[in-house]
Amino acid sequence: MLKNYFITAYRNLLRNKTYAFINIFGLGFSVGAVILVLLYIRFEFSYDNFHKDGDRIYRISVESFREGNLEYESYTFTPPIGIDLKQEFPEVENYTRHSVNKVFYFNNNDRPIRIGGVIYADSTFLDFFTFDLISGNKTKSLINPNEIVLTEYAAKKLFGKIDVLGKTLHAENGKEYLITGVVKNPPANSTIQFNALISFSTLYANPRYSMGWNGGNQYITYVKLKKNVNPIVLQSKFSGFMWEHINKDLSQYNVKYEAYLQPLKDIHLVYGKSGLTNIYFFSIIGALILLIASFNFINLTTSQYTKRAKEIAVRKVIGADRKSIAFQFLFETMLIAFAALLVGIFLAKLFTPIYRNLMQTNFYEIDLLDPAQLAGLIALLLSVGLIAGSYPSFYLSSVKVTDAFKNNQLLGHKRFSFQSVLILFQFVVSVSLIIITLFVNEQLSFIKNKELGFDKENIILLSLQNENARKHTEIIKERLKTIPGVISVSASSAAPSNGFTSNGYFPEGFSTPVTINALDVDEDFFKTYKIKLIEGKNFSKELSTDDDAYIVNEALVKQFGWKNPIGKTITRDGKHLIIGVVKDFNFASLHKNISPLIITNKPWGGEYNLISLKVKTSDYNALLGKIENAWKEINPQQPFEYGFLDWKFEQVYTAENNLMKLFLYFSILAIVIAALGLFSLSSLSVEQRTKEIGIRKVLGASLTNLAVLSSKKYIVLVVIANVIAFPISYYLVNKWLQNYAYKIDINLWVFIFSGGIALTIALVTVSFQAVKKALANPIDSLRSE
């Protein structure tokens, strides 16, 4: 019997090629989109699941409270917390720590090679986590100071091979590191990413680093609990622990830290950047696209009723019951869904690089040999088949033999309401997606062009990454100033784009510290960035007292309610006089309002991190060549790398830009699928009305009359869809815009424009067939009946 069903389905599809094409490719495109979303979701959920004992590993995170209010939350903290946790809680089996990422320059044949992602890691690190060691010893590789374990990537970059155990690496800072191991590159689904591990004991050997409870907050600590330990119970004991070690001392400032445990497996999704939000978001989009395509299928299949009615009736007459007819059509749907799945797999494979790039994750490739993926695809096939096939098979199997023989179109007109609801849904989704895409685009271009309070154009950034560069900043600056086309050169701790670091300060009149953003700059900074000084004066090289002076922004003056800020003081490691106030400028992303800022003339450790050059040239290549030559003269140890400030700004909004592109692609997909459905539906409807069109034409109807006649029903539906989509998209756009401190107004024209697009597409699609029919000789229409 299945063979018979297969033959019937196959020959039917061959006979109705347009219908088959739209169904298979409409479903195929949406299945492709869903496959990509599923691969992405699976990858996101797979984060950190490769570690042995992963369910017993927790990251220590710390919440910082000031006067009882939560100030911030961070998983980087001071080094001793892990040691003391293990010592004081028998529930803790072991701990391990690593630093935040660093950049190193290693010399190879006197050529500096940059290796990013270098972290200091405890000797327990390799045994604690499951990173595959190629050579070396898990427990002995990172014990002594200046020992280094390279990843395959770093070993190949430095030596061109991985057989490097026992070799010595010379760092640009003059230090030597002994290679004690080579490890495979961390998998893409690992939260902890690194290119090289340097023994944590190296830090203890350097007096520059403060490794106590009051030390640098840049170390990440993990603990492994003993089996059957309840983390909640353990965590409840941390309050006393933190009091003893740190909060007791901080209580005079009304500051306290609370530590808690973050399960390793939740780190990426629950505590990471927008992990879960993206998953929810793309699941919804994927489901909507799948529904739109399934609704097309439902509408097209039920509309094919007139063509299949006779067959169904015949089958019933010769003995088929309703169940077997329903099964036959479900089987047919499954066949189409299977073809769509093949198309979807092909498309997913084709679009994987683009989607990976937009999502900025290296998620899995489609792999039919992977049992989990295969099971997922079969589940997808069954769900598509059931969603798309249930109603048509129920509907078609209910056909009454006597009706089918008597009048082929009897049931055709009763369908209006259900079919209409499906079309309505498709257009509500499509119009909403268009509206949201347009607003996201508008907001992003608003951000791009917003006046920031400084000039971000034509600024080249040079990072001072090695010690030599940091020690000779002044010489580099002076050399760069001599290059024609360089207008101004400034050194600073950072450039405005994604916020500055913050510290605790005691502004005049305050007895508890306040966390304020800080930036260290030289006297040329305001000129280079065209930042306006509105009160007081700039730092001066000539006045050594300016070294300790502060310049603040308007937001700070406003926050502390100072009428005459010049001459006030702010205390941190001594008193600092305020000598100037600058106009507010956006130094962080436009998600945030401008917060108070202290600008100092005294960088930490006496060294700046960055040089900014304001340039004016018509030949960037020539200018960059000259800058590179100057750089190499003074600092040959660090390869010349430059960036533009605009690029940094672009990076801040990369996620949004990619989101916008994805929205655009999904909107196009949704509207194309919906339009395809409308096209074939209206073609069928025109086909059914061939005789009517012929008669009307004979009686004098114009082309417009006929186009209106055929399109009216669908156009009304699209208009209703607009009315429904407007408030939905208004709500969603408004909610999204709340993430921004600086945002566009929600303009009515965007709604009207989007509605117009949908309406035009619908009108062109629907009237195409009617016009074609109307242009034909009327007698052809009549004869065909």
Add this chain to the structure above:
Amino acid sequence: MIKTLNLKKIYTTEEVETTALDNVNIKIEEGEFVSIMGPSGCGKSTLLNLLGLLDNPSSGEYYFLEQEVANFSERQRAKLRKENIGFVFQSFNLIDELTVFENVELPLLYLGYSSSERKTRVNEVLEQMEIMHRRNHFPQQLSGGQQQRVAVSRAIVSKPKLILADEPTGNLDSSHGDEVMNLLEELNKAGTTVVMVTHSPTYAEYGDRVIHLFDGHIVTENYKGGFRV
């Protein structure tokens, strides 16, 4: 084989109620050949649909093979149909996507015959109907007469007790019409009960009895051997 008591069929639409059959009492014995005649809209096809269990009556009783079936569910009717009744239509009603062989094979598929049984039986019938040479053709590739022979083949392939033919010659020229009538006559002689709706008085004469319908009522029943009002 067939017995109806006050069989009534009313079609109701939003505006009108139409009585298609009104208190029809009919009795057909096994092995009979009955012709039904009457003007368009008199209820001939409705009666055939009820007798063929394609529809349920609005009221009245219907005994098929001694069983009251008037209120049978669609599932029960489908079972009775496939086991006992073969249909022949004026417009042949072959499935366009299936070949001659596949069309004829279809009832056997629903009856659950094995592949080899189906092959043997279909080939037998196609030979009998002299259409074997066209077994791999699609319906559109056949003449009207050939299509009707395929339809008859399909109707008899499962050896039904009853054949219901709704104007089987309506779309055929006289020579092909005669051919189909001869086939039905042969089947009847072999023991199959035949009930046929026709507009043609000549072909009606093939029946042992001609029932005349008018406005949903039986007006006359004309036996070969006599006349009864």
